[in-house]
Amino acid sequence: MSEDRPARPSDIARAALEAARAASASRPRPTRRRIAGPRRTWSGPGPGADDPQPLGRLVDSLVASQDWSERTRTGAVFGRWETLVGPEIAAHCAPQTLTEGELLIIAESTAWATQLRLLAPTILGKLRAGVGGDVVTRLRVVGPTAPSWKKGPRSVRGRGPRDTYG
Template sequence: MTEERPARPSDIARAALEAARAASAARPQPTRRRIAGPRRKWTGAGPGADDPQPLGRLVDSLVTEQDWSERTRIGAVFGRWSALVGPDIAEHCAPRSLTEGVLLVEAESTAWATQLTLMAPSILGKLRAQVGGDVVTRLRVVGPTAPSWKKGPRSVRGRGPRDTYG
């Protein structure tokens, strides 16, 4: 005859686990009702969207949402003129207007206007590299303007008041 051994604790635990699994599989599963709305995701240790954000990131997202990227690049040409072209050039000229890609630059003398006209390709290259290629497509340089003799509501056509100078 065979002698039966006493059951080991691991065998008892294994049999209980199998019985519990079988009972769970036989039981009908309740249907869950989903609650409407987004589920909250926990951020953990990292920063979340509702945490305070750096100002630069908020401004960048606002520019992107409002589609102000073109205007900010145009503003960068005027606001960062000295950094874009260098302090030596910025000391002797200033941007006046930007319409349809043509940047009007006013120089303090005709000599500087000539010099800037010769340097136009390198200045355009700097502007394309730092601001963007399609913002400034052409550079128009003008020298200082002569004083106007047309003052007041009435003026006379001609070359101006030369008889008073002698």
Template sequence: MSEERPGRPSDVARAALAAARAAAAARPQPTRRRIAGPRRRWTGAGPSADDPQPLGRLVDSLVSDQDWTAHTRVGSVFGRWDALVGPDIAAHCRPQSLSEGELLVVAESTAWATQLRLLAPTILGRLRDGVGGDVVTRLRVVGPTAPSWKKGPRSVRGRGPRDTYG
């Protein structure tokens, strides 16, 4: 009788792996059944409110929780004026106040004030698309103000100084 001598450790591991594969192949495979109904939800770790969130999502949730949506829409008219009306128009006018849907725009000259009055429907359309339809409903355009000749508490009625420019 010959005594079997164990081989190298790698040969023993290979023989054990081959035996395990043969035993697994001989076993019948279970059939999977699909269960009708809602999909199974896994328990365990998942995203939660305590995880780091993008800043935009946090600001949006803060605005909606505090009901600041109307205030942010009004602020966006002033903050995004260049983007809303375009750089050409924004270079020659600026918004001054917004009350009860009426936006007061100050133009740099009377010629630009006239031009902006003609462009008012276009500007209102851009503001409606960019901010929302109920924020700005009317546009009032004014030109630059002339210097006041009234100095002090008393004044005289009339046309004011006439021969001051030469």
């Protein structure tokens, strides 16, 4: 190259690269330290724990690790009621509360309440098979309730407002 000609951009870049290489070669190289710990192993042909998992499996493992199994089984009685007892029975009654193994069922009529009391062993068997044996141990079936005429904390005994109907 001649001294009187201005440097081209490619020549400037080449000179800077050579200077950087020379500076890098003169520096001492750091030694690689190996971190002690488990080595990476391959999971093999089947899915491993670090592979993407189906959502249902992840939810099941979360329920098991957090010890929520009793709550989920109790919730299954209410959430899957129609599936557990069948659509014919579920159309005429609904679960209300579940306390200490006793399930309160509200029937739509007194006739259905009587029928459900007769079907109680069958319903208990279906619930035990569907959600587990210790979730529901007893059934209490009640018929529909009449509207309450009580208003407020104090009331007078008697027929209430109906005694003035005629």
